[in-house]
Amino acid sequence: MLVEEIKILLIEDDEDDAFLVKEYLSDVKNFVCVLDWEANPERGKVKILEGKYDLFLIDFYLGKSTGLSIIDFIQKNQILTPAILLTGRNDAQIDVDASMAGAFDYLVKGDLRPDILERSIRYSIKQSRIIRELDEKEKKYRSLFERSLDCIFLANSDYSMLELNDSFLDFFGYKPSQNSLLHLRDIFANQEDFEYCVEQLKVHEVVKDFEVVLLTKDREPKDCLFNCVFIPDQADDFCCYQGIIRDLTFRKRAEREMMVAEKLSMTGKLARTIAHEIRNPLTNLNLALDNLKEEISDREEDSILYTDIIQRSSNRIETLIGDLLNSSKPKELQLELSSLHRILDDVLELVRDRAKLRGIRIAEELEEELPRIFVDREKLSIALVNILINGIEAIEHAEGLLSVQTELRGSSIFLVIADNGQGIAKEDLKKIFDPFYTSKSEGTGLGLTSTLNILSSHNASIQVSSTVGVGTRFEIEFPLPMH
Structure with missing residues (x-):
């Protein structure tokens, strides 16, 4: 069975204490400790940045500086390697300060034994690995959130925005500083659509593929596909809803243009059919009317009245046919x-x-x-x-x-x-x-x-x-x- 090897950096300016720690580590039974001792805090910081250690053991008192400043240095450089603080005296305030600074554990030198040191190292490394896995997942999903071409938002239980990705800010025209000022209802063109989404979230905990008109900051309407899901078991001050919005503006525009083209095409066919089917009998009607007028004498006023009505109606039908043809056929433009x-x-x-x-x-x-x-x-x-x-x-x-x-x-x-x-x-x-x-x-x-x-x-x-x-x-x- 292979025994795990743990590489440890000890930052300790007291040679005797360093020797004792080394002795304790040599008696640890469940893993092999490879110790690198550094007495100078500044050189210790350089070694920390090299990233080749599994654990840091840091003395609290280091001449003019303290172990807390080293832990603060580790936090500022976003190093996830666990650090254990060592001190010569048991002080509750130091314990609190160490925890607040980011130390994984706090050990009193006078109480050290191999089993205590082993347990602390094992706990710290295990917790560190869990945090590292979470950090990697967080970075992965953060990258998806930030680099997504779709608009993504996180909102609390009152539908106030908590976080917006860059695509959301660019699409709707908001600045990052306006996150907390924006409410979900602000982006809906119609209040009824917002209320429908709220009702769906309350009843079904999801809104899926809802086509809706949303508004940018400048009140410009945008055709969008709206999706939102309820996230259960969240703290009150964290998000309860995650939403993804996809821009349908160009697709909808293409659909509308296709519909317009089809409508004009159908209208044109209808107009030509009507013109053909109506003009033939209309021509015969006009010829018959002309012959009828020749048979009617000027003294037959009633007959003339009726032929005039027929003539005006015939002319009106001809005009309507012409207007219909003109309204539907493609225009020859003089650009x-x-x-x-x-x-x-x-x-x-x-x-x-x-x-x-x-x-x-x-x-x-x-x-x-x-x-x-x-x-x-x-x-x-x-x-x-x-x-x-x-x-x-x-x-x-x-x-x-x-x-x-x-x-x-x-x-x-x-x-x-x-x-x-x-x-x-x-x-x-x-x-x-x-x-x-x-x-x-x-x-x-x-x-x-x-x-x-x-x-x-x-x-x-x-x-x-x-x-x-x-x-x-x-x-x-x-x-x-x-x-």
Whole structure:
């Protein structure tokens, strides 16, 4: 059976005491002690840093310094090798100080015996190995926590944040010093979503793969996948919840762009089918109507009245077919490098009188010196006018406000048009770009379909959020050309 070898550094300035310790160690039976004695504390520190020892035995009184200063040196250098403090007198305060400093044990020289020394060494090394294993695991999981590309947070039982990893801070725009000031509810765009998560944690102790809109510090909405789990048996001042948040913004954007492309494609096919199926009988109807008019004399006023009604209705159907085709087919753009602000100036001038008549105030918050973008000025103006007029017509109270905001975020220009009108019900929000969908008593319901088509042709994306009784918000993103 192999006997374990223990390498020990003894820092002791008294030669006689050093000799006694060596004798005691030679009588230890369950392991072999290899002792290196150092009388000079400063040289002892150098040897400590070499990292070749399993245990340190340190005298309390070392000339001008004390063993506590050596143990403090060990702690500051994050050395996990155990240290046992030796002293010539039994002093309860020294025992407390040694424990507080980080000593694994405290032995009185006058009480030393081989069995006492052996037991202390065995206990200290065992505890040291446990601490080392925990430290390695802590470093491993700390590395996973800090280097994770996903946002990770730790929160207490009140859902106040205790710790946030760098990805969380970068993604949400917070500083490390703001950890303790942040509450989990602060990052939720909708209070109902936060309450749902709290309820799930209380009942099931887990929230899994919950797709939700979260807010950055600057109140920018982000599509995210939220996971959170309850951690039982934690101290009151430690974490009770661990959460992982994954950014779905780009995936959701790709999904939306795919849906828009499919919607426009289906709309185009539908429009061409309707145009073909309706125009043929409509042409026959117009030919028959022309022949009928030739058979009717000018004195048959009632007949002329009815033929005029038929003619106007026929023309109306032809116009609707043309509008439907124009709203759905890809736009041929005449691109030019333009200032979005100049386009907005022209567009707002077109709708300003209509807003003034309804008592609606237009507020502009435009970021200075935005880069110019390649757009078809005429077609983009049509799209923006459609959105602005929809906003104006949605406001039916005296405190009407239509806000227009531009902002440069990363490599895109964002245009936000918001109103404080009647809002759109959640179930209707997905339909607003569909052909012929409208909540107005008059109108074709093709304006926003055309708007979506124009923006898609510009490689611009549009998102709409709305709350009934509060208002509607259109956010348009114009990606800047890559250099």
